[in-house]
Amino acid sequence: MLNLSEIFCSIQGESTFVGLPCVFVRLAGCNLDCSYCDTGYARQDDGCEKLSIQEVAGRVSDFMVPLVEITGGEPLLQQETLGLARHLLDLDYTVLIETNGSLAITPIDPRVHLIIDIKTPGSGMADSLHLPNLDYLQSHHQIKFVLVDEADFFWSLDFIKQHLSQLKYKEIIFSPVITSFQPADLAELMLEYRVRARLQLQLHTLLWPDCNRGR
């Protein structure tokens, strides 16, 4: 059974799928504790619903939207996440999984569009990356750095340089924590250092700034 925190339909606010209607399957439980976490309610699995893969797929189909993101918490903590992704893919959904990068991505169906967070020092979780994951990245996978401040920006540049052979042709996203890092300041730095990455603001938080659940 899957521990489900919530399931809802919204506008995809991040990644290269930004702007598209998307069903979010938020699974409960997380192994990290990031400083900027905005889904604290999904970090614990007490009080969540327990559903089978077929039941989750049934809820997804009710929304009649072809794009699904499995997120958390940390979705890879649950064994049945892989089966859910495969089941949705076989039903012809485009499936994204957003992971915090701390667990092995090797068993995931290669059709999944993975979005892997690289945790920076500002998150307080910078040592959490399962480094071998970098060797299994595919061209349709996306790498996201959430930047708390300028120090995170320079740390991320160093990280990219250090792992250039694995990251060279991948989609890289820089997303500032807007309460501590002004997007315009990040934009100036990205231009100054000619960073080959995409600056991205969370579209859903711009659209619904006062809403922290269900959007």
Ligand code: SF4
């Ligand atoms: S990995 Fe995601 S859900 Fe877990 S603490 Fe960090 S931001 Fe929150």
